[in-house]
Amino acid sequence: MKKFIVLTAIFATVLTACDKVKNAYPEKAAGNSTLDWSLYPDGDSAYYVSQGLWPTFTANTNTFTNVMIEDYTGHRCFNCPNAAALLHNLEDANPGRVFGVGVHTSPVGMSNFQEEELPDYPTILYNDLAFQIGIHFGSKPGTGFIGNPNGSVNRQLNGTDNTSAPQTWASKTTVELNKPLRVNIQSHANYFASTRGSFLHVEVDKVDNNITNDLAVVVYVCEDSLVGPQLMPDLTRNANYVHKDILRDCIDGKAFGRVLEASDLGPNGKYYVNYTYKLPASYDVDNMHYLIYVYDKTTEEIYQVIEQHLH
Numbered sequence: 001m002k003k004f005i006v007l008t009a010i011f012a013t014v015l016t017a018c019d020k021v022k023n024a025y026p027e028k029a030a031g032n033s034t035l036d037w038s039l040y041p042d043g044d045s046a047y048y049v050s051q052g053l054w055p056t057f058t059a060n061t062n063t064f065t066n067v068m069i070e071d072y073t074g075h076r077c078f079n080c081p082n083a084a085a086l087l088h089n090l091e092d093a094n095p096g097r098v099f100g101v102g103v104h105t106s107p108v109g110m111s112n113f114q115e116e117e118l119p120d121y122p123t124i125l126y127n128d129l130a131f132q133i134g135i136h137f138g139s140k141p142g143t144g145f146i147g148n149p150n151g152s153v154n155r156q157l158n159g160t161d162n163t164s165a166p167q168t169w170a171s172k173t174t175v176e177l178n179k180p181l182r183v184n185i186q187s188h189a190n191y192f193a194s195t196r197g198s199f200l201h202v203e204v205d206k207v208d209n210n211i212t213n214d215l216a217v218v219v220y221v222c223e224d225s226l227v228g229p230q231l232m233p234d235l236t237r238n239a240n241y242v243h244k245d246i247l248r249d250c251i252d253g254k255a256f257g258r259v260l261e262a263s264d265l266g267p268n269g270k271y272y273v274n275y276t277y278k279l280p281a282s283y284d285v286d287n288m289h290y291l292i293y294v295y296d297k298t299t300e301e302i303y304q305v306i307e308q309h310l311h
Contacts, residue, residue, distance in 0.1 A: 036197070072133075076121055077113040087169065099245075141160055153169055183294045197278055199276055204270060216258060225287065227242055260273070
């Protein structure tokens with residue numbers, strides 16, 4: 001699988017071999033580097049721009065802080081379906097403001113809750129990135145993440161702990177929804193079926209200039225839904241359980257993303273980061289989405305999250 005992240009701002013002085021003209025990117029657009037132009041089937045970067053595919057972001061009129069709830073779960077965890085139902089209720093009650101993601105992990109990465117067991121639990125819902133997240137928060141001093149189900153609400157900091165039990169998610173979500181906006185995000189994606197290539201363009205605006213810690217941007221690649229077995233609270237096996245919003249990958253292969261650098265700044269003081277991603281053949285593009293979030297590298301609290309469909 002090819003994944004590429006934009007690391008530096010290069011204003012078309014360094015172009016891929018297929019580029020035929022200078023200044024192929026929009027003037028002063030930050031974050032331009034080694035995008036995989038082989039995923040664009042119709043030509044080079046100059047043609048991509050000339051066709052209006054490189055977005056020009058208008059003013060971001062959003063004034064709300066959104067919420068990401070990470071559900072640390074497993075398909076052989078009998079208490080996990082109740083946690084998932086709670087999360088989905090919060091999403092339904094706050095459309096466009098609350099976004100859930102099922103992270104199949106434990107405090108030690110793999111546990112018997114996540115692993116497959118033939119023939120009853122054959123579905124692989126975990127991945128190495130999910131394990132990295134679980135181990136990171138499971139090993140923090142003072143963590144409350146000692147088993148499944150557990151999760152985080154914007155990785156809201158409570159003492160030294162960024163995680164919390166499901167029974168706290170509703171109250172924490174209310175707190176987060178009412179926080180003043182500190183970071184704004186906009187995005188645009190283009191998808192090309194013939195190459196299964198996705199181009200993602202992201203604008204990050206640090207609204208609160210009192211933020212002095214480094215900010216990092218992460219893009220989760222999530223599968224909307226998948227029918228597969230799940231152990232239920234009554235200890236029965238539900239073969240037709242719908243697993244939702246499954247963390248399948250990170251667009252750059254980095255579970256904790258990358259720090260936004262001065263080289264990502266545009267002349268308007270906003271950050272611009274651009275990615276290319278080749279969607280694996282095993283996934284249906286119509287059943288996938290990105291979760292794009294920005295967080296504080298010191299406290300690990302998430303300041304903003306948005307959802308972006310691949311096309």
